[in-house]
Structure formats: structure tokens, C-alpha cells
Amino acid sequence: MMATSILWFRRDLRLSDHPALLAAIDAATHVLPVFVLDPRLLDTDIPRSRRLLASLAALQKDTRGALVIRRGDPVEVIPRLAKQVGAEQVHVSRETTPYGRRRDEAVEKALAEDGRELVATGSPYAVGPGRVLNGSGSPYKVFTPFARAWHQHGRPAPADRPKRIPWLRDEVRSDPLPKVDLDGIEAGEAAARKRWEAFLEDGLTAYDRERDRPDLDSTSRLSAPLKYGEIHPRTVLADIAAHSSGRSKAATTYVTEIVWREFYADVLWHNPASAWHDLRPELAKLPYDSGPQTDRLVDAWREGRTGYPVVDAGMRQLLAEGWMHNRLRMITASFLTKDLHVWWPVGAQHFLDHLVDGDIASNNHGWQWVAGTGTDASPYFRVFNPVTQGRKFDPDGEYVRRWVPELRHLAGAAAHEPWKHDNGYDNDYVQPIVDHDEERKESLARYERARR
């Protein structure tokens, strides 16, 4: 048996239900845990960077200080470390995004030059992307049949948490984590576990009824823990199956959301280019706006000054918290693409820059769903009306008033339509930057032209 193997953490910042960790333990007498920080990720003090650092700080504690942090390019850092500790194997959870796959191939090649191996075990998904295929061996392009086949496919039970992990300690220098205030950031495996169990006990039964209400705290808020792998979806699914309400309608609805995550990872696996390119090429002809005038509109969208209350509330929450309710993601995405006629990747990039749970597969395919260019996308002509959506899903205006203080003097649903009230603009709320009815018609006209 080898003396030391390396466990290279990426989207799997946990110790439970971690097949690659078990493989690393099996392969050697000691395991060196490593995380490589890309300096480009830490240029600014945005919620996303701080969320990652908080998770790493928790992992460092959970490994009782064994975790080695290194800044730099993994293609150089990992082979160098492997050589230094004499590791023949570097263990990872299989990465499935285009960037991750390219990076891992490069690292694998660099390791091989030195006679070392990159060993991938498991992935961040319950069913590995690429595994679910239809009768003729091709990937699914529509969610519903995919979901059916995904359920049929089955998945492994959660892996055991190792009783004792023989970490390699004090042999290798670690870069310090950047000095950033991490107070109040919920992160790490224990916090993820706690949040998940609280939702399972208290939140799941109402999920069906309340999940679309951004004014309520009715979702599991598990997106960031899942993104960083502080909890594995396999664990989540196993817990639901074992729970008394595991077969309820609410539980089924929740599982479907997990399957959407798996579906989009699968779509990206089969179409790496779909991260930034339209899945439906026939809509690539759609004309989008650009130029200085459009830049000003996009800035207003980014900063939450569009004059549409529910849109501004969502965009301001994104900047402040790095998180937005999914309903708001759809509404604000629809506004950028259909009301401002801006190319969807502009919005997708903004979301990735600021969401603590920003995931290339879910985020970018979600954007394509709204823009109408994706696999299983909503038809292009589905245009969200920000006022109707606001009144329907934030019926008392609570969510809007929470994030748009200029509208706090308007009671109830009045906060969704300041233009209908004499005192609507008493606190200097911005006037609508475009007319929704007009822009909706403009979008439909462009769609009609592109289709012909």
C-alpha cells in the first residue's frame, strides 16, 4: 500500500457520504486533503467568494487543521504536491462541467508524465451525468421523460462516513485563507446537515403550497450547500425516502427540484457548449439590443432600479445576500431578456458573479429556459408580467417592501403598482424604465421575424 494519497476537494466540501474520500483512504496509509484556490475567484469581496471561504474554514476545522490550501493553477499545484508527498494517486469526485473536465484532463496528463494517477470516484449528482439514456441510447432532451428514466435508473445508497481518517498532517505548507470577515455566514457540512434536517421536519409538508412565495421562508435553502457539496443529493434523497412524509405530494415536488438539478447537469454533460450557446440554434438569429443605451438599462437592472417593484426587489436581494428565490430568478431573467431585449448570457454571467449557489448547469440552462433557447425551454412567447407575478406570488407586497424601502409607505399589494397611487412616488422610487406592454409586443415581433 502507498504511504500517502491526495484527496483534492472541489465541489465536495464534506466528509460524509464521500466515495472519493473512501477511495483515497483505501489506497494509502495517509490522506493529504487539498483545496486549490484560484486567485481570480477572490478579487472582490462578494458574497460568493466569502461563502466559499466560510465553507473552507469549516472544512479546515472538520479535518482538524489537516486541510492544505494552495493558491494557484491546479495543473501546477496538484502534480507538485503529489511529487512532494510521494502520492501515486490523486482522488477526486468526477467533475462534469466543461471547465472542470478540461482542467481535470490537463491535471491527469500532468500527473501521468510523472507516473501518477488522477482517480475519479462519484460525482456531485445522485445519478452521474451521462448515465440516463433513452431506449436508443441517446440523451433525453425533455425533462419529463428524463425524470421518469432517472427514477427508473436507481442510485447507490449514501456512503458511510469513515470512522477514522488518517490525515497526513504538518508535512506540507498551507497558504492562509484570505483575511475576510466570515461572521454570520452559514457554511460547512454541519450547518448544511442542520439546515436540511430542520427543513425535513418543519418545511417539507408546506413546500408544495408555499414554495413559490418569496415573501415566506418556505424553501430548503439547500442550493449553496449542494453547490459546494457540503451535503450530497444522494443523502437528501435517502432521507426523504426514509421519512414518514417521504411519499407525500410535497416530498415528490421537492424531489422533482433535485431532478431538475440532475437534468441540467446531464444536458451540460452531453452538450458542453450549451453553457454559453443556445441549445436551439434556430433561435440564434433573434436580434438583441446592445450599445450605450442598452448598457444603461442593464445597469439599472443589475442595481434594482428598473421601476418594476418585484424586479428591483429581487435584484437588490441578489446584490445584498447573493441569493434570490427561484421565482424571482425567473421574473428578473424574463425582464432582462424580454423587456430589455438583452442577450441571456449577460444576465447569466451577472447571476454567476453574485449568487452564492451559482452553478453553471442550473443557472445557465435556467436562463435558456426563460429566454426560450434551451432544451425543454419555455416557448419564447412566454413573457412574465412583473406586476401579475408580483401580485400572485407576493400577495401582500411584503417581499417588495423588504427590499425596496422607497415603497414601504404603500400598504399591501399597492406596493406592486406605485403608478396607481397618488403618493406612489413620495419616496423617490424610480419610474419604470420601459413600458412592459410595449416591450412584450416588441419581443413577440422579434420572435416572429426570427422564426420566419
Add this chain to the structure above:
DNA sequence: TGAAATGTTGGGGCG
């Protein structure tokens, strides 16, 4: 996991 436009139905007011 849309919304608006258009069509249909049926109750009530009224002569």
C-alpha cells in the same frame, strides 16, 4: 414553472 385576446356560457335586469 404565462399572459392577453378571444370565445362561450349563464344569470340577472329589463321592457
Add this chain to the structure above:
DNA sequence: ACGCCCCAACATTTC
């Protein structure tokens, strides 16, 4: 009692 109109409520079609 009947026909007519209005219109809300709901359903269907269209974008």
C-alpha cells in the same frame, strides 16, 4: 313568459 342585452366567470386560442 319571453327575448334581448350586459357582463362576469370561465374556457380556449393565440402570441
